Amino acid sequence: MKGLQPIAHAAQNADGSWRAPHPLAEHLTQVAKLAADHARRFGGEDWAYLAGLWHDLGKYRPSFQAYIRSKSGFERENAHIEGYNGRVEHSIAGAVHAINTLEETHGRLLAYLIAGHHAGLPDWNGDNSSLFQRLERARNDRHLQEVINANPPSHILNPKDLKSASRPKGEAKDLHLWLRLLFSCLVDADFLDTEAYMDPDSSALRRQWPSMDELLRRFTAYMEKLRTQVAKTAVNDLRARVLAQCIERAGMDRGNGLFSLTVPTGGGKTLSSLAFALHHAKVHGKRRVIYVIPYLSIIEQTANEFRKVFGEDVVIEHHSHLDPDKEDAASRLAAENWDAPLIVTTNVQFFESLHAARTSRCRKLHSIVDSVVILDEAQLLPPDWLDPCLAAIRALAAHYGVTFVLCTATQPAFRPREVNDRKFAGLSEVRELMQGGPHVQAPEELYEALERVQVHWPSMMAPQDWDAVAQRMAAHPQALAIVNRKTHARVLAEKLPGALYLSTNLCGAHRAERIDEIRLRLAANRERMQAGLPVCPLHVVSTQLIEAGVDVDFPVVFRSLAGLDAIAQAAGRCNREGRLNRGEAHVFVPPEPSPPGLLLKAEQATRELLALDAEPLLSPSMFDHYSRLLLAKVNSWDKANIRDLLMPGSQLEFRFREAAEKFRLIDDDGLPVIVRWGESPDLIDQLDAGKSNRWLLRKLQRYTVNAHPDCLRRLLAQGDVREALPGLYVQTNDLIYDETFGFLGCAKDATAYAAQDLVI
Numbered sequence: 001m002k003g004l005q006p007i008a009h010a011a012q013n014a015d016g017s018w019r020a021p022h023p024l025a026e027h028l029t030q031v032a033k034l035a036a037d038h039a040r041r042f043g044g045e046d047w048a049y050l051a052g053l054w055h056d057l058g059k060y061r062p063s064f065q066a067y068i069r070s071k072s073g074f075e076r077e078n079a080h081i082e083g084y085n086g087r088v089e090h091s092i093a094g095a096v097h098a099i100n101t102l103e104e105t106h107g108r109l110l111a112y113l114i115a116g117h118h119a120g121l122p123d124w125n126g127d128n129s130s131l132f133q134r135l136e137r138a139r140n141d142r143h144l145q146e147v148i149n150a151n152p153p154s155h156i157l158n159p160k161d162l163k164s165a166s167r168p169k170g171e172a173k174d175l176h177l178w179l180r181l182l183f184s185c186l187v188d189a190d191f192l193d194t195e196a197y198m199d200p201d202s203s204a205l206r207r208q209w210p211s212m213d214e215l216l217r218r219f220t221a222y223m224e225k226l227r228t229q230v231a232k233t234a235v236n237d238l239r240a241r242v243l244a245q246c247i248e249r250a251g252m253d254r255g256n257g258l259f260s261l262t263v264p265t266g267g268g269k270t271l272s273s274l275a276f277a278l279h280h281a282k283v284h285g286k287r288r289v290i291y292v293i294p295y296l297s298i299i300e301q302t303a304n305e306f307r308k309v310f311g312e313d314v315v316i317e318h319h320s321h322l323d324p325d326k327e328d329a330a331s332r333l334a335a336e337n338w339d340a341p342l343i344v345t346t347n348v349q350f351f352e353s354l355h356a357a358r359t360s361r362c363r364k365l366h367s368i369v370d371s372v373v374i375l376d377e378a379q380l381l382p383p384d385w386l387d388p389c390l391a392a393i394r395a396l397a398a399h400y401g402v403t404f405v406l407c408t409a410t411q412p413a414f415r416p417r418e419v420n421d422r423k424f425a426g427l428s429e430v431r432e433l434m435q436g437g438p439h440v441q442a443p444e445e446l447y448e449a450l451e452r453v454q455v456h457w458p459s460m461m462a463p464q465d466w467d468a469v470a471q472r473m474a475a476h477p478q479a480l481a482i483v484n485r486k487t488h489a490r491v492l493a494e495k496l497p498g499a500l501y502l503s504t505n506l507c508g509a510h511r512a513e514r515i516d517e518i519r520l521r522l523a524a525n526r527e528r529m530q531a532g533l534p535v536c537p538l539h540v541v542s543t544q545l546i547e548a549g550v551d552v553d554f555p556v557v558f559r560s561l562a563g564l565d566a567i568a569q570a571a572g573r574c575n576r577e578g579r580l581n582r583g584e585a586h587v588f589v590p591p592e593p594s595p596p597g598l599l600l601k602a603e604q605a606t607r608e609l610l611a612l613d614a615e616p617l618l619s620p621s622m623f624d625h626y627s628r629l630l631l632a633k634v635n636s637w638d639k640a641n642i643r644d645l646l647m648p649g650s651q652l653e654f655r656f657r658e659a660a661e662k663f664r665l666i667d668d669d670g671l672p673v674i675v676r677w678g679e680s681p682d683l684i685d686q687l688d689a690g691k692s693n694r695w696l697l698r699k700l701q702r703y704t705v706n707a708h709p710d711c712l713r714r715l716l717a718q719g720d721v722r723e724a725l726p727g728l729y730v731q732t733n734d735l736i737y738d739e740t741f742g743f744l745g746c747a748k749d750a751t752a753y754a755a756q757d758l759v760i
Contacts, residue, residue: 004065006025006059006150007059007069008022009194011198022194030193031052031053031055032049038188041369044169050098051186054110054114055094056094057152057157058090058143061088061090061147064088092143093144096135098111099111109168112131113182121656121660122134123654123656124651124655170399172648177354181369191337206334209334212281215278215310243272259430260405264447274309277374286372287370287371288371289373292345293344293347293376294346299345302376315344318345338364355646372404376549377408379410379627382665384639385639410568410569414426420632443620444621447619453575456587458561458587464588467495477538481541482544482559482560486543490503500514501741502514502541503545504545507742509678515552553579554573559588562602563602564606568623571583598634605626642663645658670707672705675705675737677703678703687725707745
């Protein structure tokens, strides 16, 4: 390829003409600068610069230059080369060069980033795609020598300002996170520079977002307007005190660290935690607020509340059930790298990305640096994944300028401790925002002031049958029951004429519509009561998806025996606004215990508490006691040994890919089935017509349920479903999806928290 300028990319204009090719030296230099800019906030700019400078060094190989010209259609007549027969490896030459140029350890760290910038962070050893095997093949095939023979500019191959690299952040156990953040800087820079050449229209759409000061101005104006509109009640007075204290504590001297916000359900945690985040960001120069939520059943509720505060142009939702009609091009682009001031996402997206290997999952990670992260319902972090999750929180807070707020009514016992002769690393130096402040002296004060529900505990632990539970519910014109199994929910709902049923057997769009219906009927009944009219009967039977953060307000709630935190969350759906002198929450023992696993262990921990105290108070000290009991019952706080997989050996032998495959916050062996409900039949017709674009697939996600593989095989054999795309199935028999109970195709019981109820 002598005489031809080495190029990184080639593209056509809309009219079919070829634009000037993207010079390779320009691409490498620009990616190096962008990556360094990303990494400057955590002191890794020298590493990021070299990673960017060398990431596409292999594109200087003559075989790659022939490939890019032939594959793109640009200069095919000049692209012939002896022996060329397809795709050419270009990521590994820069990795070899890094090892040869720098000292061994530094070079190997860069090699992970460079070799993985397309395929994802590799394992050191194991199979043909591992870093060791790829390095050996590249050396044997003289990839780097081909690059050197092509005479790249000296300022790229051997930059003059090459100096000793800065020290990685944290301890050895944190090195994997530092590498992932550098990897994020590299791949985002590569994406952005490539996009600027290949797709300038999309590049131009990347929005200039409002500043944090502007967000704070909008928030303050909204809260002032809200203050003048809300009724003067004890609950609203308490919410105002919580809000004022969060604002007061936002200016504390430390610009990053760990905070907790412990407020009873209905105490205004969502807006108060946001107030703390915005004021804290202003004082300490944070770039964005990331609001992390456990369930899809509340993520849209929260995002919509934020839109009321800030307008439609600010909030970026990043989750699998987002309706693409709510997106515009700029918000979709911002979700790729979280380049926006306010992100709303879920535990799965946040924590799995922090342990990911794929470029698409890692690309956004550098945007977490210098941010405020609010973990809503922090008690719902799975106990068997606590070690890797809390380790990431500790490292981000200690070394990357991240402020975390653990926001919950049932604060878990995350302090370091010895548990059954095992050391629980936990989180140290967590400061409680409601402790010792000018407006609230302690969380216990709030719980006493906001005690608006009488909890009725079972006097004996004898199970009740569903007929008895149904009779107790029917005695109340409005009541909510929350149970631990979907089969239990259906059995109980069938015994209550006209009852509304909620579980993940309903597709996401169906669930959202049903929750809206519940809220509307509750509001209509409040109006009837104010007018002196009898209320219309409203009985709802749900799995646990309704209890953590879903904004409903019933006078009476029934709860199957479960973990104390779940019981407290269920009680939070009762008399939420304090309109009654006392609401009633009835805990009952169902005919069957909770399913094996975490739900059963949580129930057992509550039974132990009840053995000590027949009527325990829903108080911070009791939640701490319960949390310690539950921690002791968990076999492992790192059930896939993620920390071991990511601990560097003496030769920096990481297993990034294996860890990413094993780190799954929610065990999910289900496969997605698109059901026929709402507008989905029209969308299925579009899918069958071959219109499987991104918008359509995102739209269809709102109409999916998960089916167990055994169940799915049976449904396929019966002709009740068909495979529309590899791994994506469509309902064909109208009888297996019901307007009341949703998906009827699987008899296999499942717990309340299916993976489809979270972000993937």
